[in-house]
Amino acid sequence: MVADVMIIVERVFTQSREVLFDAWTIPEQMSQWRGSPGTHVEDAHAELTLGGRQYHVKVLDDDPNNRVITESIFTEFFRPDVFVEQQLISGDPEIDPTTPMEQRVEFVATGRGGTLVRIIQGPYEARIADWHCRGWERELNRLDEYLARNETNTRKA
Numbered sequence: 001m002v003a004d005v006m007i008i009v010e011r012v013f014t015q016s017r018e019v020l021f022d023a024w025t026i027p028e029q030m031s032q033w034r035g036s037p038g039t040h041v042e043d044a045h046a047e048l049t050l051g052g053r054q055y056h057v058k059v060l061d062d063d064p065n066n067r068v069i070t071e072s073i074f075t076e077f078f079r080p081d082v083f084v085e086q087q088l089i090s091g092d093p094e095i096d097p098t099t100p101m102e103q104r105v106e107f108v109a110t111g112r113g114g115t116l117v118r119i120i121q122g123p124y125e126a127r128i129a130d131w132h133c134r135g136w137e138r139e140l141n142r143l144d145e146y147l148a149r150n151e152t153n154t155r156k157a
Helices: 017-025 126-149
Strands: 005-013 039-046 053-060 063-078 082-090 101-109 115-124
Touching (some): 005 126, 017 082, 017 101, 017 115, 063 101, 115 126
Antiparallel strands (some): 039 053, 053 063, 063 082, 082 101, 101 115
């Protein structure tokens, strides 16, 4: 199979672009919500600048030996509008750990102070692309829950 499918997932949030950009990039915040239900982020760090490195490890709660490691370099970094990462992902049996992937996350202001978050990631093989779209939907649900728990702090930014 050839990995040739880019996935696009979008969600509108009530928070500002700045709040959402920080939730995505600041390791202490990202580690509170990244991963599908049943996983957690064990380790995360980032150099928040163009050319900076980003690293995080997602661990399956029921099996701590099941770990997905993402190592990235920021190829675009424009707070609060967009960041793009060149990624290598290991530990996911459906993804070739030697094939670079790209992830682009855009933060677009909408009316009434909301923000559209658009994720473009790939390439994936067609047979697994839909599964990864659903995974992003679950992660965005967790982001929404994280933001709601921290509503007092996130409204200030």
